[in-house]
Amino acid sequence: MNSRIQSVVQTRDNLVEIKLADSSDYISCQVTVQTDDGVWSNASLYPELDAEYVLNGCCFLWNQAQTAGTVRLYGRKSPVFYWNPYLDTGMRTGAIELKIVLLTEAETIEERVTVQLENTGVRYFDSWDVYLGENGSEGPQYGQGKWKVAKDGAKRTVSMGSREFLPPIRVPLDLAGEYDIYFGFPNGGGRFLAKTGDEPFARFMTPGNSMDLTVNDFLGKLNKEIFWKRQTINSRHAYLELAQLQETVADHYEFGCLAYIKLVPCSEESGSAGSPDAKRPKELVLFYEPYSYSLHGFHDAETMNGVMLEEFMALKPTEITCQTVRIGMKSLHHSKHIGRIDKPARTDENTVIDDPVKLVASCDILRESVRGVQGRNVRLTANIGMNRPYVWLPEISERFVSDNPHLLENGYFDYEREEVREYAMRIIAELIGEYDIDGLVFDYMRSDANQTAETLVEIISRTKRLLQDKETRTGQKLELKARIPADQIVYYEAMKLCTANGYIDGIIPSNLVASEPLPPVEHYVRLCRGSEVKVYGCIDGWRLPLGGEARAGNLQISHSPQNIADYLERYDRLGVDGIFVYQADQVTGNPYLTRIFDRLQG
Numbered sequence: 148m149n150s151r152i153q154s155v156v157q158t159r160d161n162l163v164e165i166k167l168a169d170s171s172d173y174i175s176c177q178v179t180v181q182t183d184d185g186v187w188s189n190a191s192l193y194p195e196l197d198a199e200y201v202l203n204g205c206c207f208l209w210n211q212a213q214t215a216g217t218v219r220l221y222g223r224k225s226p227v228f229y230w231n232p233y234l235d236t237g238m239r240t241g242a243i244e245l246k247i248v249l250l251t252e253a254e255t256i257e258e259r260v261t262v263q264l265e266n267t268g269v270r271y272f273d274s275w276d277v278y279l280g281e282n283g284s285e286g287p288q289y290g291q292g293k294w295k296v297a298k299d300g301a302k303r304t305v306s307m308g309s310r311e312f313l314p315p316i317r318v319p320l321d322l323a324g325e326y327d328i329y330f331g332f333p334n335g336g337g338r339f340l341a342k343t344g345d346e347p348f349a350r351f352m353t354p355g356n357s358m359d360l361t362v363n364d365f366l367g368k369l370n371k372e373i374f375w376k377r378q379t380i381n382s383r384h385a386y387l388e389l390a391q392l393q394e395t396v397a398d399h400y401e402f403g404c405l406a407y408i409k410l411v412p413c414s415e416e417s418g419s420a421g422s423p424d425a426k427r428p429k430e431l432v433l434f435y436e437p438y439s440y441s442l443h444g445f446h447d448a449e450t451m452n453g454v455m456l457e458e459f460m461a462l463k464p465t466e467i468t469c470q471t472v473r474i475g476m477k478s479l480h481h482s483k484h485i486g487r488i489d490k491p492a493r494t495d496e497n498t499v500i501d502d503p504v505k506l507v508a509s510c511d512i513l514r515e516s517v518r519g520v521q522g523r524n525v526r527l528t529a530n531i532g533m534n535r536p537y538v539w540l541p542e543i544s545e546r547f548v549s550d551n552p553h554l555l556e557n558g559y560f561d562y563e564r565e566e567v568r569e570y571a572m573r574i575i576a577e578l579i580g581e582y583d584i585d586g587l588v589f590d591y592m593r594s595d596a597n598q599t600a601e602t603l604v605e606i607i608s609r610t611k612r613l614l615q616d617k618e619t620r621t622g623q624k625l626e627l628k629a630r631i632p633a634d635q636i637v638y639y640e641a642m643k644l645c646t647a648n649g650y651i652d653g654i655i656p657s658n659l660v661a662s663e664p665l666p667p668v669e670h671y672v673r674l675c676r677g678s679e680v681k682v683y684g685c686i687d688g689w690r691l692p693l694g695g696e697a698r699a700g701n702l703q704i705s706h707s708p709q710n711i712a713d714y715l716e717r718y719d720r721l722g723v724d725g726i727f728v729y730q731a732d733q734v735t736g737n738p739y740l741t742r743i744f745d746r747l748q749g
């Protein structure tokens with residue numbers, strides 16, 4: 148009888164690929180491994196390594212493969228799956244025997260194979276007690292400032308023993324060369340800051356928090372190895388450092404339980420496995436919102452921009468648009484005309500925070516963000532939410548709102564009232580006059596209410612004249628873009644007039660807090676054809692809304708690499724001039740999504 152096993156091969160990242168012969172009658176397969184003492188134990192298997200499966204594949208089938216060594220093959224004609232020998236045999240090399248039992252529609256078939264494990268140069272770092280020294284303990288008590296180091300035989304994990312600020316974890320890297328870096332989690336995921344050597348910290352944020360859910364139970368999958376980044380290790384990067392985010396101390400989020408850090412040496416044929424390729428857009432504009440990022444504990448320009456702005460820069464954007472005010476809201480920048488944020492307020496996640504107050508008190512984050520990109524070939528524009536009086540959240544609502552309730556219609560400013568338009572223009576003019584920005588982006592999505600084509604054109608045309616006056620004085624190219632509801636006729640009529648008269652430089656047809664279904668752009672591509680006005684495809688930070696929950700607030704389905712690649716492909720096919728990513732921090736801290744932008748071609 149011919150063997151059903153086509154190949155069993157060790158890969159460069161120290162996994163073992165098991166490939167079966169083509170057949171349509173497979174049901175499942177169980178793999179056991181013979182240990183040094185001759186005992187057969189279930190192998191720790193991965194049904195697939197594709198990021199889509201890791202994020203959204205069935206949790207039960209994943210964990211069945213990890214704990215029972217059983218992979219469901221039903222419906223898979225050419226099955227390939229993977230064994231992680233490190234989880235079962237540690238760093239053992241040499242010949243290891245595997246028993247592979249196949250269940251088909253008609254019978255069970257048992258075969259045995261011997262795999263020769265070699266030292267592939269992969270390194271595992273898991274000596275948490277050594278790295279931490281007196282800062283680690285098996286049973287830390289609150290107030291001791293110690294990490295929890297748990298031991299299970301030869302295996303060790305590190306986690307927060309209690310919700311308090313702890314010293315960073317520094318892992319020495321005694322090697323040199325280019326490596327792919329993975330974090331190994333026995334369960335759950337990670338939410339922390341990480342860096343190598345003297346580079347800035349970056350967030351490592353895997354999906355599955357209260358606002359950002361996957362289709363299936365990502366956090367419930369056992370023994371995940373999550374790719375972080377590719378890095379050249381040398382004297383400048385001779386260590387890897389991990390630190391907490393504020394929300395893992397002050398809120399319900401988890402730092403994670405980390406088993407090991409895995410470094411895989413790169414070769415010429417190395418690639419980012421499991422990530423689809425996509426074409427680089429002509430322009431990439433990222434929405435930057437310091438108010439939200441202050442919740443991570445970033446209360447000054449150095450920590451805010453040292454982490455968040457550098458994360459954004461790593462995606463190689465054309466433009467970063469920084470929102471520090473919405474019309475009707477107190478400002479995050481140091482405005483002379485409207486009040487600054489000065490009181491704690493409730494968030495979308497039903498928590499009350501004073502982090503933005505601390506940020507305002509320490510710096511003018513818009514001015515500091517402008518400085519942060521100067522000389523780096525990236526445009527920094529000011530972003531304004533055009534109608535958000537926050538009558539439901541008086542702590543951040545600007546005094547003009549409470550002093551003029553007659554100017555509101557159904558909770559939002561009525562732009563047909565001249566006082567409203569003049570109030571908005573004072574805020575706009577100050578940003579143009581006082582800040583060295585590269586232009587403005589008007590965001591009409593929060594909220595699009597109470598506008599006419601005439602009010603839209605008036606504000607946009609007056610703003611364009613202010614920008615042109617500054618261009619004449621400085622010689623600096625200044626652009627004006629608008630993010631608008633894709634379907635509404637009043638906005639289309641306004642953009643038609645603005646395009647014809649040269650009042651606008653970019654149009655971003657959008658949804659509100661959802662990428663899907665993707666908003667139509669064809670009518671604006673046609674409208675702007677032959678003009679200098681650019682049209683941008685909008686990708687929201689969330690894929691689609693799931694609903695709300697009284698304690699957790701808004702719930703959203705998160706992106707996966709494939710749907711981001713699909714969006715980019717569709718927008719490119721429709722002829723847009725660039726991509727605008729709203730709430731881009733949902734991408735920049737997610738290792739699965741940043742890989743897409745790392746691999747953009749062209």
